[in-house]
Amino acid sequence: MKKIKLDIVGLSYSQTQSGAYALVLGEVSGRRRLPIIIGSFEAQAIAIEIEKMTPSRPLTHDLFKSFAQAYQIEVQEIIIYNLVDGIFYSKLICNDGKRSVEIDARTSDAIAVAVRFDCPIFTYEFILSTAGIVIEGNDFVYLENINETQEEKSVGATVGSGFASLSIDELKTKLQEALAEESYEKAAKIRDELNKRKAS
Secondary structure: OOEEEEEEEEEEEOOOOOOEEEEEEEEOOOOEEEEEEEEHHHHHHHHHHHOOOOOOOOOHHHHHHHHHHHOOOEEEEEEEEEEEOOEEEEEEEEEOOOOEEEEEEEHHHHHHHHHHHOOOEEEEHHHHHHHOEEOOOOOOOEEOOOOOOHHHHHOOOOHHHHOOOOOHHHHHHHHHHHHHOOOHHHHHHHHHHHHHHHHO
């Protein structure tokens, strides 16, 4: 079966499922998109690596990468190989220089590993034709709304708006503090505020 290469084109808070996130993969040479609902932990793990944020201690997927590299194992590619009752099935294709091994994984974990190893993500035509959607008009790339905690919702304000009055230096200090405290949700919002300032 011919493999179709995918890229990560979007990650946002799910409007339909509370506490979940929508990860959108895009066909590299086409206009189809594959939306996948993932948990908050995996969404953060993917976002932190994409944004090149450095946690104070390794996350689970960072540990996996360190462990694999300590034994000269490389993840060569990720394949989303099946879709049953709305659940995507994926595997890691790993190689130690002597043999290639396929390891079953949840799709969200597989993609969190893929971004750390900078390896390609593939799927098959039947999955894209079954679960894919076609995007018309201009393409989109977004990485937003990574987290808004219950406490923030209850006080009626997002973290981003709470940081609007701070200077860039203060924001950078707060970002380092959030990373040191392993408060990645807060760090993502501070990063977004910094990016907004740089763009304006």
